[in-house]
Amino acid sequence: MSKIIELKGVSKSYDGEQVLHDVNLYIRDKEFITLLGPSGCGKTTTLRLIGGFEMPDEGEIFFEGNPVTNLPPHKRPVNTVFQKYALFPHLNVYDNIAFALKLRKVPQDIIDEQVRDMLALVSLRGFGSKNVNTLSGGQQQRVAIARALINRPRVLLLDEPLGALDLKLRKDMQNELKNIQQQTGITFVYVTHDQEEALSMSDTIVVMENGHIQQIGTPTDIYNEPENAFVADFIGESNIIDGVMRQDYKVFFDGREFDCLDKGFGKNEPVDVVIRPEDVDVVSPEKGMLRGVATSVTFKGVHWEIIVDINNFKWMIQTTDYVAPGAEIGLFIEPDAIHIMKKSEFSGMYGDYSSFSDELDELSDPDLDAGEEERDDQE
Amino acid sequence: MTKNKSPLLRSIAAAPHLLWCVLFILAPMAFVAYYAFTDKDGAFTLDNINSVFSSAYLKILERSVLFALAATVICLLIAYPLAMAITKMKSRNQSTAIMLLMLPMWINLLIRTYSLKLLLESNGIINSLITRLGGEPIRFLDSEFSIILGMVYNFLPYMVLPIYSVLVKIDKRLIEAAQDLGCNSLKVLWKVTLPLSISGVISGITMVFVPSISTFFISKSLSDGRIKLIGDIIEYQIGMHNVAAYNIGAALSFVLMALIVVSLIITNKFGDEDGGVLV
Numbered sequence: 001m002s003k004i005i006e007l008k009g010v011s012k013s014y015d016g017e018q019v020l021h022d023v024n025l026y027i028r029d030k031e032f033i034t035l036l037g038p039s040g041c042g043k044t045t046t047l048r049l050i051g052g053f054e055m056p057d058e059g060e061i062f063f064e065g066n067p068v069t070n071l072p073p074h075k076r077p078v079n080t081v082f083q084k085y086a087l088f089p090h091l092n093v094y095d096n097i098a099f100a101l102k103l104r105k106v107p108q109d110i111i112d113e114q115v116r117d118m119l120a121l122v123s124l125r126g127f128g129s130k131n132v133n134t135l136s137g138g139q140q141q142r143v144a145i146a147r148a149l150i151n152r153p154r155v156l157l158l159d160e161p162l163g164a165l166d167l168k169l170r171k172d173m174q175n176e177l178k179n180i181q182q183q184t185g186i187t188f189v190y191v192t193h194d195q196e197e198a199l200s201m202s203d204t205i206v207v208m209e210n211g212h213i214q215q216i217g218t219p220t221d222i223y224n225e226p227e228n229a230f231v232a233d234f235i236g237e238s239n240i241i242d243g244v245m246r247q248d249y250k251v252f253f254d255g256r257e258f259d260c261l262d263k264g265f266g267k268n269e270p271v272d273v274v275i276r277p278e279d280v281d282v283v284s285p286e287k288g289m290l291r292g293v294a295t296s297v298t299f300k301g302v303h304w305e306i307i308v309d310i311n312n313f314k315w316m317i318q319t320t321d322y323v324a325p326g327a328e329i330g331l332f333i334e335p336d337a338i339h340i341m342k343k344s345e346f347s348g349m350y351g352d353y354s355s356f357s358d359e360l361d362e363l364s365d366p367d368l369d370a371g372e373e374e375r376d377d378q379e
Numbered sequence: 380m381t382k383n384k385s386p387l388l389r390s391i392a393a394a395p396h397l398l399w400c401v402l403f404i405l406a407p408m409a410f411v412a413y414y415a416f417t418d419k420d421g422a423f424t425l426d427n428i429n430s431v432f433s434s435a436y437l438k439i440l441e442r443s444v445l446f447a448l449a450a451t452v453i454c455l456l457i458a459y460p461l462a463m464a465i466t467k468m469k470s471r472n473q474s475t476a477i478m479l480l481m482l483p484m485w486i487n488l489l490i491r492t493y494s495l496k497l498l499l500e501s502n503g504i505i506n507s508l509i510t511r512l513g514g515e516p517i518r519f520l521d522s523e524f525s526i527i528l529g530m531v532y533n534f535l536p537y538m539v540l541p542i543y544s545v546l547v548k549i550d551k552r553l554i555e556a557a558q559d560l561g562c563n564s565l566k567v568l569w570k571v572t573l574p575l576s577i578s579g580v581i582s583g584i585t586m587v588f589v590p591s592i593s594t595f596f597i598s599k600s601l602s603d604g605r606i607k608l609i610g611d612i613i614e615y616q617i618g619m620h621n622v623a624a625y626n627i628g629a630a631l632s633f634v635l636m637a638l639i640v641v642s643l644i645i646t647n648k649f650g651d652e653d654g655g656v657l658v
Contacts, residue, residue, distance in 0.1 A: 053555050073558040080559045086552035090574045100560040103570070151560065 003064075004029040004154060004187055005050060010059030012045055019045050020211045023059070027155070027189060032181050034190045034198040037208035038234070043191045044159060046208070050189060051157050052076045063154075078155040079148040084164055085140045087132040093119075093143050094128035100151045118146040121180060138169045145180065155187040162197065174201055195235050199223065207231050209346075228341055232274045233350035239280075239315045240351020243273040243340070251340055254290055254311055258333060262340035272341040274351070277305070277318040279337035288330015297325045307353050314353040411636070414629030419622040427630035436612070436631065443609040444638070446523070447592035450530035451538075454587045455580065457531070458538035462579075463572075465539075466546045477543065480536050488533055492600050495532055499525060499601070521602045529597040534590055538583035545579030546572070581646055588646075589639055609635055 005027040012020040020042045027033050035043035048054045049061060052073035061069045068076055079100075087096050095102075097118050101111045119125050122142035127135075132143060141161060148156055161177070162170045178201050181188045192198055198205050199219045207214045207222060207230075215227040226232035229240050243253035248263035253273050265271060285291045292310035299305075303318045308329065315331070323329055418424045430436070465476045483491060498504050499519035506516040519525050549572065557571045595610030604611070609631060616628030 051555075051559060053558075072563075073555065074561045074563055078559075080556070082552045082556055084552070086550060086556040088553060088556070088571060088575075090571075099557075099570075103561045103566065147556075147560070 002029050003027070005189075006062040006065075007046070007049070008060045008062070010046075010049060010056045010061065012042075012049065012054065012056050018211060020049075020056075023211075023213055025206060025213060025216070027187060028204075029154075030185050030187055031203040032178070032188045032190065032201060033204040033206065034192060034202040035206050035208060036192060036195060036198040036234075037214075038193055041208040042211040043193075043206075043208050047080075047157050047159055047189060047191050050155075051078060051080050077153055078157055079151050079153040080157040080159065081141075081144050081148050081161045083159045083161070085144040087140055087143055087147070089133055091132070092128070093124070093130045093132055093135070096132055096143055097128075097146045097150055099147060114150055115146075118150050121149070121183070122146045123176075137165050138173065141165065141173060145177075149180070149184065149186070153186065155189060156181075158188060158190045160191055160193070162192075162194075170197070177201065199235070207234065209234075225339060226274060226341060228344035228346050229272050229274075229348075229350045230344070230346040232272075232339075232341065233346075237277045237316055237318075238351050239275045239277065239353070241273045241275070241313065242348075243271050245269045245271050245340060249335075251338065254313075256289065258289070258338055259335040260338040260340060261335055262338070265340065265342070270343055272343060272347050272351075274339040274341060275315075275333060275337055277316040278303075279334070280315070280317045280319075281332040281334075282306070282317060282319045282321055282323060283330045283332045285328050285330040287332065289333055290331045291328060292331065294323045294325055294327050294329055297323055316353045408636075411629050411632050414626050415633040416630075418626060427626045428634070430627060431630050431634050436609075439607055439612055440609050440634070440638075442606075443592050446527055446530065446598075446608060447588050449527050450534065450591045451584055451588045453527065453531050454535050454538040455583065458535060458542055458583060459580070462539050462543040462546050465543055473547070477540075480539055484536050489596060489600075491533060492529055492597055495529055496520065496600055499528075521605050523606065525601040526598045526606060526608075529601045530587075530591045530594065533597060534587040537586035537590075541582035541586065542576060542579040545576045549575050577649075581649065584646055585643060588642065592639065593635060 003026045007023055007025045010020060010023045011018065019040075023042070023046060025046075035046055037043045045054060049056055052068070052071055052075075056069065059069075060067050063077065088099065091099070094115055097115045098111050101114060106114075115128065116125075119127060122145055124139065124142050124146070127139070127143075132140060135143065141164075144161070158177075162173050165173060174197060177188070190198075190201065199222075202219055204216065205219055205222050206216050207227075209230050215222060215231045217225070222231065222235055226235065226238070232238040232240055241253045243251050245262075245265035245268065246252050246257060247267060248265075249260055251258050251260045251262070251271065251273060290310050292308040292315065294306050295309050295314070296307040297304055300318070303320050304322055306317045306319060306323055306329075308315045308317055308331065310331070317331070415427055416423055416425070418426065431440075465473055468476060496503075500506065501516055501518060501520070503519075505519070510516055519528075553571055553575070554567055557567045562570060593610050595608065595614045598606055598608045599611055599614075613628050613631045613635070616624040616631065619625075
């Protein structure tokens, strides 16, 4: 697939605060690419640069090899689905969707036909004459998508389009968006802070933090081979332990040497070791490679979530077997469950579950989200 | 209205306001109507109303409408771009700009008009500046220009504020969405900003047109009483302390009131389709 959009050395700052540092990224034609990261990581700014709503301080943006860095939004072959939809409140559903075609003075019969097709595509047949303010969040979202798609853009930019919907509707819309993307063959650039959404929808994920791209890869790459502690922690749950790479395929941590599948590190190089909670087997203490005490056990439906204290470092383990709180257990780790990462600026910041609390984790998300929106509003 | 509050409590709470309305709005209007339709002995008559439609009064009425319309249009043409420019400023500067705009409104209209007169007089500040620069003094006062200028000067804030308050609330994403869908700046204004701010424009028009059409002080002071508007005539008639003139004044007021009500209805019809509200 050919490159449709390319960002070269793009930097951007607001009021002296740099939000993007030298971002290099290309987007392939017809792919579903997701910019993923916590609030303030620069993902929305990147999207707005592609849409033409912001100009980079440095660097260039190319569309099919041609520079578009200084083109205003209405001259770019991209369309945007905005956060909270941004439907025109003075127009009904039909006129919202027909907006772009009417601007281009397309004949009325063609507009009629295309609006009808779009309404069908987003399953809103017969909604044309409705007032947009009376629609539900999910319906408004569909109108916003139809309005952006009717121009048949080469690229559709989506800025947290499902953020305002409830969980059930969000899941449905995820599938629908993916279907629309495959049906129309339009490149989707999708911004979200929801890692699950990113994993289930994307062909490519771009993980961002502090205005830097941390990793670009397929969902499986990102999950199985995280580049650094930040990515490992942000995508799914991870135990991240300090280790030393003794030699190829041998890593030392928690007082013993483990076999692993990684190589190419320096001799005795300090590394971060990632072990996913679901990749650890719980065995009896005698059979375990590591021993610890289960400090908390939580039933999660599909599995039990156990926090295990090993040498004062709390691991999270997911297992289908019940373990009594306070029991001593052994852990068995297969070589392919171990992933080795180079040390980074994020080492030591993530991957310890000693202060872990489900409640806190869930609470913090909407807060972060609101923070980002405020910030975006000011730009 | 909430149904669960006790009706008695509600009427007690509303009583002062109701009393105020009856005493200071309904009663005076009833008096105006009474005097308009009676003669000096208090008998019912249509003579007063008929005399309003005599050619002399009609001419003045027409002039008043034209002046008020001119002032309203000029205010709108100045206020809309001004309000837009203010919304584009940083939020701290916005409040400063609005403050500066409101500042003259803290000063009494009479004093403001006198100051304008001082500026425009044949030996006023502007003309002395012109003569000092070697030019001929310009006669500003006693003209249609000076009266309309007076109206625009006095009522401009009433046009800017409602437009600004609507414009500032327009979601910036709507503007971006319009650009995204192919609008250049002019099209954004025409297709999105203007339709979304129509309610502010309607309020502004009302708040400038109504005081402009009924003013008497501005015309009297800026034309030395030479150009008369309907407000001047009403003031003159009522001020004569003569019962017959009182009835004519009331009839003029009544017709003016009807005229204002009709124009408000027409203006609001315009705004209605886009959900405009009259403030």
